[in-house]
Amino acid sequence: MLIESFHSGHRGHRIYCSLHRPSTRLVRASGIVLCNPLGHEYYRTHRSYVKLAAQLSQLGFPVMRFDYSGTGDSEGDRMPERLSAWLDEVSFVVDLLRESEPVSSVALGGIRFGATLSLLAAQRLTGINALMLWDPALDGEDYMNQVQHLQERMLGDLERFPRARGIADCNDGELIGTEYAPILLREINSITPAGLLGDATPDVDAVVVTSDGMRVAGIRESVRRPRIHEHRSRRNYGWQDAHRIGETIMDPEAIRHFTTSMGSIAA
Amino acid sequence: MKEDLHRFGADGRLCGIVHLPATEVRENTSAVIFITAGLIHKTGPFRLHVDLARALAAKSVPSLRFDLSGIGESEACQSGESAEQSAITDVKTAMDALVEKLGVRHFILVGLCSGAEVAHRTALSDARVTGFVAMDGYIARTRAYYFWHYLPRIFSAAKWLDFLRSKWHRVRDRNSATAADTAEDEALAFWEGPGPSRDKLAAEFRALCDRGVRQLQIFSGGSGDYSYPAQFQHAFHDVDFRDLLDVHYLRNADHVYILQSDRQQLIQLISQWITQRFPVELPARPRRDRANSNMPRGNSTVLENFSHTLRAVPLSRRRNSE
Numbered sequence: 001m002l003i004e005s006f007h008s009g010h011r012g013h014r015i016y017c018s019l020h021r022p023s024t025r026l027v028r029a030s031g032i033v034l035c036n037p038l039g040h041e042y043y044r045t046h047r048s049y050v051k052l053a054a055q056l057s058q059l060g061f062p063v064m065r066f067d068y069s070g071t072g073d074s075e076g077d078r079m080p081e082r083l084s085a086w087l088d089e090v091s092f093v094v095d096l097l098r099e100s101e102p103v104s105s106v107a108l109g110g111i112r113f114g115a116t117l118s119l120l121a122a123q124r125l126t127g128i129n130a131l132m133l134w135d136p137a138l139d140g141e142d143y144m145n146q147v148q149h150l151q152e153r154m155l156g157d158l159e160r161f162p163r164a165r166g167i168a169d170c171n172d173g174e175l176i177g178t179e180y181a182p183i184l185l186r187e188i189n190s191i192t193p194a195g196l197l198g199d200a201t202p203d204v205d206a207v208v209v210t211s212d213g214m215r216v217a218g219i220r221e222s223v224r225r226p227r228i229h230e231h232r233s234r235r236n237y238g239w240q241d242a243h244r245i246g247e248t249i250m251d252p253e254a255i256r257h258f259t260t261s262m263g264s265i266a267a
Numbered sequence: 268m269k270e271d272l273h274r275f276g277a278d279g280r281l282c283g284i285v286h287l288p289a290t291e292v293r294e295n296t297s298a299v300i301f302i303t304a305g306l307i308h309k310t311g312p313f314r315l316h317v318d319l320a321r322a323l324a325a326k327s328v329p330s331l332r333f334d335l336s337g338i339g340e341s342e343a344c345q346s347g348e349s350a351e352q353s354a355i356t357d358v359k360t361a362m363d364a365l366v367e368k369l370g371v372r373h374f375i376l377v378g379l380c381s382g383a384e385v386a387h388r389t390a391l392s393d394a395r396v397t398g399f400v401a402m403d404g405y406i407a408r409t410r411a412y413y414f415w416h417y418l419p420r421i422f423s424a425a426k427w428l429d430f431l432r433s434k435w436h437r438v439r440d441r442n443s444a445t446a447a448d449t450a451e452d453e454a455l456a457f458w459e460g461p462g463p464s465r466d467k468l469a470a471e472f473r474a475l476c477d478r479g480v481r482q483l484q485i486f487s488g489g490s491g492d493y494s495y496p497a498q499f500q501h502a503f504h505d506v507d508f509r510d511l512l513d514v515h516y517l518r519n520a521d522h523v524y525i526l527q528s529d530r531q532q533l534i535q536l537i538s539q540w541i542t543q544r545f546p547v548e549l550p551a552r553p554r555r556d557r558a559n560s561n562m563p564r565g566n567s568t569v570l571e572n573f574s575h576t577l578r579a580v581p582l583s584r585r586r587n588s589e
Binding site: 003005006007014016018040043046047050071072073075077154156157158159160161162163164165169170171174176177178179243245246248 | 308321339342425489522525526527530
């Protein structure tokens with residue numbers, strides 16, 4: 001069995017983890033932890049995470065995916081209320097990977113807010129050797145504004161609902177079917193590109209994919225990493241398109257870029 | 268309540284999570300199996316399966332939610348079966364696993380969209396299935412369907428604008444895809460294709476009724492194939508469902524119940540239906556008197572301003588009402 005799924009206890013909740021063991025004789029000394037995005041983007045990207053993890057493990061990387069408490073298959077009914085709690089869980093899973101596999105360094109990566117959390121976690125952890133950033137949300141306020149606007153368009157989407165719905169139909173803090181605590185929204189809003197890409201982030205290689213239509217302002221200029229491996233996808237994933245909220249994202253070219261770049265970084 | 272990760276099937280190729288109630292699971296308890304929809308993994312859309320499994324466990328009903336072959340943490344099917352046949356085989360394997368793990372003998376299947384179709388097909392071919400919940404499952408279009416579907420669209424500028432916008436997006440996305448992407452897309456679109464004819468479905472529903480299989484058919488306003496509350500009864504007017512069918516039309520909800528309030532009402536509806544149609548016998552508690560049941564009967568509205576409920580009515584009455 002190449003995917004080993006299990007629950008592991010962390011601060012009162014059991015976190016659901018899936019370890020993709022290397023399927024090659026060559027086992028690399030670098031492991032990879034993939035951080036999920038939030039809310040509806042989790043469902044859109046789950047299949048891409050599984051594919052990406054599977055293909056990286058075929059190159060000899062041990063790869064760990066996991067669900068934050070209160071999300072996916074993990075225990076709990078609500079998402080963590082503080083960014084620090086999310087980052088604690090990333091740190092916990094990095095430790096789990098280090099305990100179970102003989103790795104000397106770990107790369108962090110994710111899509112959208114998963115990439116944001118990877119950058120934030122990299123500032124707190126030691127032994128991070130690379131970052132994998134797929135359409136990263138670098139400006140928290142801009143990101144939440146986009147989600148807010150998407151929610152408004154979604155509520156009025158007459159292909160989705162026979163009659164337009166309103167904010168009165170949503171629970172407090174609900175954005176596109178997921179509830180955000182007020183304090184979490186404030187913390188996300190305070191994330192800035194300078195804070196994410198500044199001195200606190202380790203000088204490591206970064207593999208970046210940006211899709212068609214995405215503006216990742218200044219990532220090349222801001223990143224002071226030794227090497228940046230950038231790929232611009234021709235695909236438009238429709239992050240801000242209300243008609244495509246339920247659409248699974250699958251971009252084989254982007255996944256190929258991540259795997260070949262990571263293979264060359266860890267060579 | 269307890270949630271256990273469970274690997275089953277040959278070499279543990281299928282992955283799921285068993286939700287166990289705090290009370291003992293008895294042999295005559297019906298266990299619920301959730302079937303994934305399309306490419307969504309075992310959490311269900313917006314955690315629908317997780318929340319529903321927890322709600323059922325709180326009412327002493329055990330359940331399993333798992334990834335079909337090639338989805339989530341389950342390995343892809345290598346047998347060469349069609350996607351649909353492979354899914355049916357997976358559900359039967361899941362039933363075998365629960366028989367072994369819990370000792371139960373009867374099952375209720377729950378599925379949305381393609382998951383509903385798999386539930387229907389599995390129920391036809393496996394006598395252990397005593398009931399199923401189909402959300403936006405099989406339906407046939409009636410003449411009244413076209414009237415109620417197109418009438419509001421013809422006079423709505425917003426609907427026309429939405430229609431044109433979606434056409435434009437499809438053209439743009441087709442142009443931006445590469446050959447490799449298109450091959451992947453084709454692999455993802457395995458569920459698309461024409462469904463069974465109305466007559467075939469009617470014959471299948473008759474076979475299910477002959478076996479006494481209970482059904483909860485739920486249609487959302489987001490289903491493009493359902494447009495008025497009595498459509499199911501009208502479409503299958505020649506099937507005598509006796510008291511085995513409940514139909515709900517949640518006209519304000521979308522196809523995946525994206526809003527929490529819609530999802531909560533759906534969870535309440537399904538868990539209530541399961542616990543009342545398949546009561547769990549607990550040693551310490553007396554059985555619930557059917558007369559005190561909260562389950563809606565007849566042509567009542569189950570959730571005010573939200574959905575319409577229709578129970579199967581005798582053939583003569585149905586014909587009169589059409």
